Amino acid sequence: MKTISKFLLVSLSIIVFISCQSEINSIEQSSESETLNTASGVATLVQRTVSQDGSKDNIIDEASCITVSLPVTVSANGVEIIVENESDFELIEQVFDEFDDDDDTLEIVFPIVITLSDYTEITVNNIEELQNLAGECKDENEIDDDIECVDFVYPITLSKYNENSQLIETIVVNNDMQFYALINHLGDGNIISINFPITMKLYDGTEEIINNMEEMGNLMTDAEFMCDEDDDNDYDDDDCMHCTENQIAELLQTCSWNIYKIIINDVDKTAQYTDFTFTFLEDGTVKTIIAGEYIYGTWELNTSQDGMGMGNQSQAGKYINIYFEAYPDFSFNWMVYGMDDENEIDLRVNQNRLKLEKTCDNNEGKTELINILNEGTWLVANFNYEGQNETTNYNDFVIDFKNNSLVTATKDNNTIEGSWSVFYENEKLKLELNFGEATPFDEFNENWLTVDVKSTRVEVNNLDDSGNEESNLVFERI
Numbered sequence: 001m002k003t004i005s006k007f008l009l010v011s012l013s014i015i016v017f018i019s020c021q022s023e024i025n026s027i028e029q030s031s032e033s034e035t036l037n038t039a040s041g042v043a044t045l046v047q048r049t050v051s052q053d054g055s056k057d058n059i060i061d062e063a064s065c066i067t068v069s070l071p072v073t074v075s076a077n078g079v080e081i082i083v084e085n086e087s088d089f090e091l092i093e094q095v096f097d098e099f100d101d102d103d104d105t106l107e108i109v110f111p112i113v114i115t116l117s118d119y120t121e122i123t124v125n126n127i128e129e130l131q132n133l134a135g136e137c138k139d140e141n142e143i144d145d146d147i148e149c150v151d152f153v154y155p156i157t158l159s160k161y162n163e164n165s166q167l168i169e170t171i172v173v174n175n176d177m178q179f180y181a182l183i184n185h186l187g188d189g190n191i192i193s194i195n196f197p198i199t200m201k202l203y204d205g206t207e208e209i210i211n212n213m214e215e216m217g218n219l220m221t222d223a224e225f226m227c228d229e230d231d232d233n234d235y236d237d238d239d240c241m242h243c244t245e246n247q248i249a250e251l252l253q254t255c256s257w258n259i260y261k262i263i264i265n266d267v268d269k270t271a272q273y274t275d276f277t278f279t280f281l282e283d284g285t286v287k288t289i290i291a292g293e294y295i296y297g298t299w300e301l302n303t304s305q306d307g308m309g310m311g312n313q314s315q316a317g318k319y320i321n322i323y324f325e326a327y328p329d330f331s332f333n334w335m336v337y338g339m340d341d342e343n344e345i346d347l348r349v350n351q352n353r354l355k356l357e358k359t360c361d362n363n364e365g366k367t368e369l370i371n372i373l374n375e376g377t378w379l380v381a382n383f384n385y386e387g388q389n390e391t392t393n394y395n396d397f398v399i400d401f402k403n404n405s406l407v408t409a410t411k412d413n414n415t416i417e418g419s420w421s422v423f424y425e426n427e428k429l430k431l432e433l434n435f436g437e438a439t440p441f442d443e444f445n446e447n448w449l450t451v452d453v454k455s456t457r458v459e460v461n462n463l464d465d466s467g468n469e470e471s472n473l474v475f476e477r478i
Contacts, residue, residue, distance in 0.1 A: 035213070036183065036192040042217040043192075047183045049147045049220050050176035051117045054137070055229060059092050060106065063134035064144060064229075066114045069121070073109040117146060118184065119177050150223035152179065153199035153207065161191045203227040245301040248318060248336065252280040252299075252345075254427050255360035260344070263353040264329050273329075278356065279365075282451045283459070286322060294455065297324035302333070320347060330354070365429050369422050369453055373401035375477070381457075382474040385443060393440040399475060407433065409441055416441050429453075431460050448473060 036043040055064040060074060060083070071084045076095040081088065096104040111125045114133065124130045138144040156179070160169045173179045186192065197211045200219055203226065210216045257278045262269050276288050286299040300321045318336040334347035334354060347354040378401070380394035397411045407420040418435035431448045435441035448460035456477040464470045 036194070037186060037190065042213055042220075043183055043186065045147070045217055045220040047180060048145050049150060050152065050179040050183070051146045052115055052119055052176070052180075053146055053148050053229075054115075054117060055148070056086060057089065059089055059096075060108065061114070061130060061134060063137040065117050065137035065146075066133055068108075069113040069115060072112050075107040075109075077105060119180060144229075146229075147220055147224050148229040149203040149225075149227040150220060151201050152176070153201055156198050157195040158182070159193045159195065161193070163191065245303065245318065248301055248320070249280075249282075251339075252320075253282060255358050256365070257345070257356040258359050259354070260357045261353060261355040262329065263351075266351050269329060277359065281453075285452060286324075288324075295324065295326065296454075297322060297327070297330070299323075360427060366422050366424065369429065369431065369450065369458070372453060372455055372458065373420075373422075373475075374403060375455075377478050378458075378475040379478055380473070381476040382472065383443075385471045390440070390443070398478065407435075409435070418444075431458075443471075444473065446471070 036046065052067055053064075054061070054067040057068050058064060060072070061068050070086075071082055073080065073082050074092065075081070076092045077098075079095050081091050081095070083089065083092070092106065108127065108130070110127070111123055112130075113121055113123055114130070115121050122133070124133065154174050156173045158171045158173060160171055160182075161167070171182065173182065182192070194213065194216075196213075197209050198216070199207050200210055200216070201207050202223065208219060210219065257280075259270065259273045259276050259278075262273055276290070278286055278288050280286050280299055284298055284300060286297045287294050288297075289295070298321075302319045302321060304317060304319060319333050320336060321333045323331045332349045332352060332354075334349050334352075336345065337348040338344075338346035343358050345356045345358075347356070378399040380391060380397060380399065383389070383391050383394060394409075397409045400408045400410070401420055402408070405419050405421055407418045409416040409418070416435060416438045418433060418438070418441060420434075421432045423430055423432065425447070429450045431450060433441075433444045433446065433448065435444055446462045448462055450458070450460050451472075452459040458475045460473050461469050462471045462473075
C-alpha cells in the first residue's frame with residue numbers, strides 16, 4: 001500500500017512539473033508583443049493608463065498629478081463646504097459661479113492627505129507644502145503622462161513568471177492601483193502574460209474587446225489624444241465634450257436664448273445687449289430682434305480634435321461659429337465651455353465670454369408666426385413629398401391665412417377652404433393645416449414643424465418616425 005502511495009505521489013509531482021514547465025515554456029516562447037516586461041513599450045502605456053488621475057479635483061488643489069483624499073473641508077468664498085465625494089465638487093463650482101465679477105477664493109482646512117500619480121500617499125500640513133507638491137505637476141491643459149481617455153475593465157487575470165526562480169504566479173487584478181503596482185515592480189527577469197480577451201472602455205462609454213497585446217497597445221496609443229482630459233482648474237467645464245453636434249443643435253433650436261453675460265476683450269458689455277434674444281434656426285440662420293426689427297446672422301457647429309477651431313487657437317471641443325455682419329461682438333467661433341442643466345450655455349474664446357440663458361416664451365413665438373401669416377397673401381414656393389417635387393400642383397394658387405383660423409387657397413374662381421392653427425408640442429413650434437379631402441391640398445394635412453420663420457418666408461417640414469424629413473413646405477409672401 002505504501003508503495004502505491006509513493007508511486008501516486010511521484011506521478012502527481014511529475015504531472016505538476018510537466019504542467020508548470022509547459023506553461024513556463026509557453027511564456028518564455030511568447031514574443032515581446034505578447035508579454036509585459038521592463039523593456040516592453042506596452043508596459044509603459046499600461047502604467048500611464050492606470051496611474052492615478054489627479055485632474056478631477058483641480059478646483060481644490062489646482063494640480064493634475066495629485067489627488068486630495070476625501071473627505072476634506074474647504075471654504076469657498078467664505079462658504080464652508082465639507083467635500084465628502086466627487087459630486088460635492090459641484091457645490092464649490094456653484095459658489096464660484098454665483099457671481100461673475102468677484103474673485104473666487106478657496107481655503108483648505110489642513111492637514112490633508114494627498115495621493116500622487118503612483119498612488120503614494122503624503123500628509124500635507126499647510127498650503128505651502130501643497131503648493132510645492134503642485135509645482136511638480138504640469139500646467140493647466142499641458143500634455144502630461146497619464147492616459148485618461150481609455151480604462152481597463154476589471155477583473156483581469158495575469159500570469160507572472162520569474163526567469164530566475166522559475167516560479168509562475170496567477171494574479172487577479174481588480175483595479176488600477178493593483179495593476180500599477182504590478183507593472184511598477186516588474187524587475188529584471190519578470191514577465192507578465194495577460195489572459196486575453198479583456199475589455200477596455202473608452203471615454204464615451206463604448207467598450208472594445210482586446211484579443212492580444214498588440215491590440216491593447218494600439219488602443220492606448222490611439223486614445224492618448226482622443227478626448228479632452230480636463231486638466232484645468234475649473235470643474236466640469238467640458239460637460240459637452242461627449243455630446244454630439246446634433247444634441248447641441250437640438251438644444252439650441254428648442255427655445256430662444258437671452259444674453260446673461262457678454263464680455264469682450266475683458267470689457268463687460270452686458271448692459272448694451274439686455275434686450276437681445278437669439279433664435280437659432282435649423283437652416284443655419286440665427287436671428288435677434290433690435291428695435292422691433294429682425295437682424296439675421298449665421299451659426300454653424302463644428303468640432304476641433306487637434307486644438308484648432310476654424311481659425312481660433314483653442315483646445316479640442318465643440319464650437320458654435322456665430323456671425324452677424326453688423327455685430328462683431330457676437331461674431332466668433334465660440335467654444336462650448338459649459339452647459340448647465342440644458343438651461344445655460346457658456347461660450348468662450350480667448351478673453352471673450354458669452355453666456356446665454358434659455359427662454360421658452362411660447363406665446364412670443366406663437367404670436368410671431370400668427371402675425372406673419374396674417375399679413376398679406378402667400379404662394380407655395382416649394383413642396384417636396386417623399387423626395388418628389390410637387391410644387392407645380394400649386395402654381396397660381398393664392399393662400400390667405402385669415403384671423404378666424406380659416407385658410408383659403410384661391411385660383412381663378414376656385415376657392416378651397418381649410419383650417420389652420422399654431423401651437424407648441426414638446427417645446428417645438430408647429431403649424432397645423434387641414435384642407436379635408438380637397439386635392440391637391442389634402443397633402444398639406446399635417447402638424448408641420450417650423451424650420452424657418454421670416455416676415456416674407458415660412459418654411460415647415462414633416463418628419464417620419466425616425467426623425468428624417470419626409471416632406472418640406474415653403475410659403476413665400478406675394
